[in-house]
Amino acid sequence: MSRIVTIGAAQLGPVQRADSRKEVVERMIDLLHQAAGHGCELVVYPELALTTFFPRWYVEDVAEFDEFYERELPGPDTQPLFDEAAHLGIGFCLGYAELTPDGHRYNSQVLVERDGRLVARYRKVHIPGHEAYEPDRPFQHAERHFFEPGPDEPGVWPAFGGLVGMMICNDRRWPETYRVMGLQGVELILCGYNTPAHYVPDPSQDILQGFHNALVMQAGAYQNGTWVVGVAKAGLEEGVDAIAQSCIIAPSGQIVAQAFTSADELLVGRCDLDWCRRYQDTLFDFDRYRRPELYGRISGQRGAIRP
Numbered sequence: 001m002s003r004i005v006t007i008g009a010a011q012l013g014p015v016q017r018a019d020s021r022k023e024v025v026e027r028m029i030d031l032l033h034q035a036a037g038h039g040c041e042l043v044v045y046p047e048l049a050l051t052t053f054f055p056r057w058y059v060e061d062v063a064e065f066d067e068f069y070e071r072e073l074p075g076p077d078t079q080p081l082f083d084e085a086a087h088l089g090i091g092f093c094l095g096y097a098e099l100t101p102d103g104h105r106y107n108s109q110v111l112v113e114r115d116g117r118l119v120a121r122y123r124k125v126h127i128p129g130h131e132a133y134e135p136d137r138p139f140q141h142a143e144r145h146f147f148e149p150g151p152d153e154p155g156v157w158p159a160f161g162g163l164v165g166m167m168i169c170n171d172r173r174w175p176e177t178y179r180v181m182g183l184q185g186v187e188l189i190l191c192g193y194n195t196p197a198h199y200v201p202d203p204s205q206d207i208l209q210g211f212h213n214a215l216v217m218q219a220g221a222y223q224n225g226t227w228v229v230g231v232a233k234a235g236l237e238e239g240v241d242a243i244a245q246s247c248i249i250a251p252s253g254q255i256v257a258q259a260f261t262s263a264d265e266l267l268v269g270r271c272d273l274d275w276c277r278r279y280q281d282t283l284f285d286f287d288r289y290r291r292p293e294l295y296g297r298i299s300g301q302r303g304a305i306r307p
């Protein structure tokens with residue numbers, strides 16, 4: 001079996017509240033067809049791909065926003081995507097809002113193999129933003145009101161001829177996310193994101209959003225010798241601008257493909273999973289060089305304790 005996986009990063013432009021799931025799924029299937037034309041085996045879609053990024057609004061009772069959550073996947077509106085992908089023999093990674101039968105709400109992502117088999121579901125671990133309504137903001141980022149943090153460590157699963165992990169948006173800013181997967185031998189990390197260009201708590205960071213986006217994913221890739229695929233939902237959505245710059249990053253930390261636009265756009269990378277070992281067996285030979293006996297604070301302590 002070849003260890004080269006041809007991957008399509010399927011960036012989506014804005015999804016407005018009035019856009020139906022059916023319309024969004026049609027756009028996603030169009031990107032899937034483009035991916036088939038490029039010989040892709042795996043297509044990666046953004047975080048909360050099926051709807052607008054609804055945590056920008058606040059409602060006291062989260063149930064008022066049930067329309068944005070999936071109670072089943074595939075469901076009636078998403079079944080055509082699952083069917084077409086299986087028909088084309090293309091696997092995919094899809095971010096969505098999950099409402100479980102027992103009422104839990106997660107920001108989730110699924111990985112589906114080329115034959116349509118569900119490989120894994122990942123639930124976002126690092127939930128950013130705020131819990132309560134913040135009246136002084138131009139828009140809300142109330143993810144902590146709408147989602148519980150995922151209860152499981154970022155996992156790694158055998159798929160696409162390698163070891164594949166997932167993370168979602170804010171997870172990509174935390175080195176722990178990558179390392180937990182790195183310690184499971186990850187070779188390919190798939191990440192969807194929605195990142196507003198304006199960071200309300202500290203606007204000085206606005207002009208650095210693209211830099212920080214690349215910085216964290218390039219560092220995570222290099223320091224763990226893994227491929228990283230980051231895919232945006234981008235552009236002006238309900239008056240809020242979100243960064244684009246979807247990219248495919250090699251284990252060297254180099255960007256090998258990057259989006260040009262803030263619209264629906266497919267970028268393609270030929271990802272050789274064997275390249276990971278050049279880093280994992282040398283400079284980042286964890287078993288040889290790491291000092292876990294000195295890292296107890298990483299898992300034993302949450303906030304900084306300053307002397």
Ligand code: CDT
Nearest residue numbers: 128129141169170194195196
């Ligand atoms: N979706 C998501 O996690 N977005 C955050 C925005 C910054 S925190 C308000 C991110 O880390 O990109």
